[in-house]
Amino acid sequence: GAVVSQHPSRVICKSGTSVKIECRSLDFQATTMFWYRQFPKQSLMLMATSNEGSKATYEQGVEKDKFLINHASLTLSTLTVTSAHPEDSSFYICSARDSIRLRGNTEAFFGQGTRLTVV
Amino acid sequence: DAKTTQPPSMDCAEGRAANLPCNHSTISGNEYVYWYRQIHSQGPQYIIHGLKNNETNEMASLIITEDRKSSTLILPHATLRDTAVYYCIVRLTGAGSYQLTFGKGTKLSVIP
Numbered sequence: 001g002a003v004v005s006q007h008p009s010r011v012i013c014k015s016g017t018s019v020k021i022e023c024r025s026l027d028f029q030a031t032t033m034f035w036y037r038q039f040p041k042q043s044l045m046l047m048a049t050s051n052e053g054s055k056a057t058y059e060q061g062v063e064k065d066k067f068l069i070n071h072a073s074l075t076l077s078t079l080t081v082t083s084a085h086p087e088d089s090s091f092y093i094c095s096a097r098d099s100i101r102l103r104g105n106t107e108a109f110f111g112q113g114t115r116l117t118v119v
Numbered sequence: 120d121a122k123t124t125q126p127p128s129m130d131c132a133e134g135r136a137a138n139l140p141c142n143h144s145t146i147s148g149n150e151y152v153y154w155y156r157q158i159h160s161q162g163p164q165y166i167i168h169g170l171k172n173n174e175t176n177e178m179a180s181l182i183i184t185e186d187r188k189s190s191t192l193i194l195p196h197a198t199l200r201d202t203a204v205y206y207c208i209v210r211l212t213g214a215g216s217y218q219l220t221f222g223k224g225t226k227l228s229v230i231p
Contacts, residue, residue, distance in 0.1 A: 006162070034218055044163070044221040093162045095219070107153065108219060110162035
């Protein structure tokens with residue numbers, strides 16, 4: 001199946017600093033990518049939908065100025081957690097769909113996730 | 120998207136078939152049933168999806184009832200590596216409906 005690569009897989013940062021997470025579709029183009037967050041023992045919660053060449057759409061309760069999303073190309077979306085605090089510690093996961101096959105019912109492919117710990 | 124109901128946990132003996140149920144009684148005619156699984160500390164992995172007919176691939180089989188109000192994911196010969204949380208998701212088709220809404224899923228434990 002298609003591959004979505006997320007980097008880094010694990011990061012520890014100090015409170016108040018910013019962290020950038022990258023999500024790349026390796027063998028397909030993705031007009032749309034999604035960012036999820038997962039707290040321990042909970043399910044994935046959609047944070048935002050990232051659209052190539054335009055502004056991201058954020059879910060209710062997600063601060064767009066805190067979680068900056070950039071989707072500058074068809075294969076790369078980035079999520080920057082700005083001024084991180086310990087409560088931002090979580091598992092962040094991206095997913096992407098193949099733009100060429102969008103008209104069919106295709107599955108979404110997920111990255112391996114990024115474990116963020118803010119100390 | 121229609122809501123789904125899954126048992127919170129299940130056990131299965133290694134080598135036996137694992138049958139994971141999902142209720143989606145409010146599913147509409149143009150909604151597909153998708154199954155994903157998440158192994159601990161990894162991103163979700165696509166398993167299978169279907170609309171009306173039963174589906175089978177190299178990973179699993181999906182049995183959808185005739186009224187489409189429930190489905191069962193079957194792992195024919197469960198291995199220890201199949202231990203994961205399994206998510207049943209109902210999703211609309213068509214433009215603008217690509218996001219997936221995850222419920223709590225079923226935690227499947229495959230026991231030696």
